[in-house]
Amino acid sequence: MMTIGSLFLILGSSTLLLITLGIIAPQDWLPAPWHEVLVPFTQLDTSQGLSVVGICLGVLIVGMLLLFVELRSPSTKVPAFILQKDDLGQIAASMTSIQDLANREAGTIDGVRESFTRAQNTSRGIHLQCRLSVAQNANAAQLGQLVQDRIKTSVENYLGKPIAGIHLQTEMVPLGRATPKGHPRVR
Secondary structure, eight states: OHHHHHHHHHHHHHHHHHHHTTSSOHHHHSOHHHHHHHGGGGGOOHHHHHHHHHHHHHHHHHHHHHHHHHHTOOOOOOOEEEEEEETTEEEEEEHHHHHHHHHHHHHTSTTEEEEEEEEEEETTEEEEEEEEEEOTTOOHHHHHHHHHHHHHHHHHHHHSSOOSEEEEEEESSOHHHHOSSSOOEEO
16 A cells, blocks of 8 residues: 555656656646646746745655665565475475574573574574573583583474584673674573
8 A cells, every 4th residue: 555655656746846847748648627737837936846846856755765665675584494395395494493492492401591592594504603691600611512412402303404503602691781683582
């Protein structure tokens, strides 16, 4: 609906602009009752003409911006990892589900306060980038190894395929302060 409205704004303002500038004559382009309404725009003095031109240009720009925003709306397609493809079709796992599974597994381990995971499909397979907020008394190396093992087992079981790598970064601050985007999991 917004697309149609934007097109009407663009068409109407550009037509009025062309008529005001004298590039087209209303009687040549429009049927009988309409051209009589628009003829006065061909007879404006300079200051009135400039005002109409300015308004038409403004409306034209707004219409183009609205059309651009409407046509450029983000894709609702969720990135996925293809597990199997054959004559019957394909089986895929969404990257969001892989990230959620990794966050859930990390959250079950004592010492992990929050987890934020980003899954990437590369030519070598799935890579997981995990940020963990850990307790102050946690041993980062031991906790990291436990998290990697738990996530690896769980995600590989889910996908039925090995994952290429898990990279962890531990922090002692809440991830909400350090992560402006994403979906941190609070335990």
